Amino acid sequence: MNHFDADTEEDQRPSKSEIKREMHALQALGEELTKLPAKELDALIDNERLLKAIHEMSRIKSNEARRRQLQFIGKLMRGIDASALSEAIAQRHNTKQQDNDAFHRLEQVRDELISGAIDVNDALTAEFPGADRQRIRQLVLQARREQKDARPPAASRKLLRYLRDETEHQA
Numbered sequence: 001m002n003h004f005d006a007d008t009e010e011d012q013r014p015s016k017s018e019i020k021r022e023m024h025a026l027q028a029l030g031e032e033l034t035k036l037p038a039k040e041l042d043a044l045i046d047n048e049r050l051l052k053a054i055h056e057m058s059r060i061k062s063n064e065a066r067r068r069q070l071q072f073i074g075k076l077m078r079g080i081d082a083s084a085l086s087e088a089i090a091q092r093h094n095t096k097q098q099d100n101d102a103f104h105r106l107e108q109v110r111d112e113l114i115s116g117a118i119d120v121n122d123a124l125t126a127e128f129p130g131a132d133r134q135r136i137r138q139l140v141l142q143a144r145r146e147q148k149d150a151r152p153p154a155a156s157r158k159l160l161r162y163l164r165d166e167t168e169h170q171a
Contacts, residue, residue, distance in 0.1 A: 023074055023078075024074075026073075026074040026077045026078060026082060027070045027071060027073065027074035029074075029077065029082055029085060029086055029089065030054070030070055030073035030074050030077055031070055031073075032089050033045075033054050033073070033085065033089070034054050034057045034058070034070075034073075036089075036092075038055065040092075041054060041055070044084075044085060044088050045080075045085070047076065047079075047080055049076060050073065050076045050077065050080065053069065053072055053073050053076055054073060056069065057069050057070075057073070102167070103164070106160060106163050106164055106167065107160060109127065109163060110156065110159050110160045110163060113136070113140050113159070114140055114143045114144055114147065114156060114159070120133065120136055120137055120140060121133070124136065128163065128166045128167070128170075129170075130166065130169065130170065131162075131163075131166045135162065136159070136162065136163075139155050139158055139159040139162060140159065142154075142155030142158075143155040143156040143159055
């Protein structure tokens with residue numbers, strides 16, 4: 001074997017820094033996994049040892065012990081296909097973000113209804129075609145009275161809940 005062959009073999013191995021970056025990425029993914037509910041974890045992971053290590057993380061209180069446990073989880077994850085887990089976490093985050101965006105949109109519609117920025121009939125025909133117009137009008141009027149009298153926003157909350165229920169029924 002000549003000197004040139006040794007250089008090419010060495011070039012194909014990942015550097016120490018690259019290995020370290022991958023290790024930290026696996027630890028970060030492992031930390032995300034520890035935040036998932038047990039049912040989701042059981043559906044995602046079929047490696048019993050990794051599952052046990054992740055579940056054990058919830059019982060650990062010491063910061064140093066948690067750090068070591070995350071390192072152990074990262075080590076166990078080297079033996080499995082982490083890309084599927086990473087995709088599942090990303091999908092979960094996207095779904096959560098979409099839910100948050102939809103909720104904020106409903107809050108905006110509610111606020112616009114109460115302030116009078118949009119007409120109740122316009123909102124109902126556009127976004128909530130099957131909604132009870134009379135019920136929404138009553139809630140809007142109650143919410144306006146509550147704002148005027150500086151009372152707690154009970155009707156406003158009821159209106160938001162009603163709009164959310166209507167959105168779920170349409171889906």
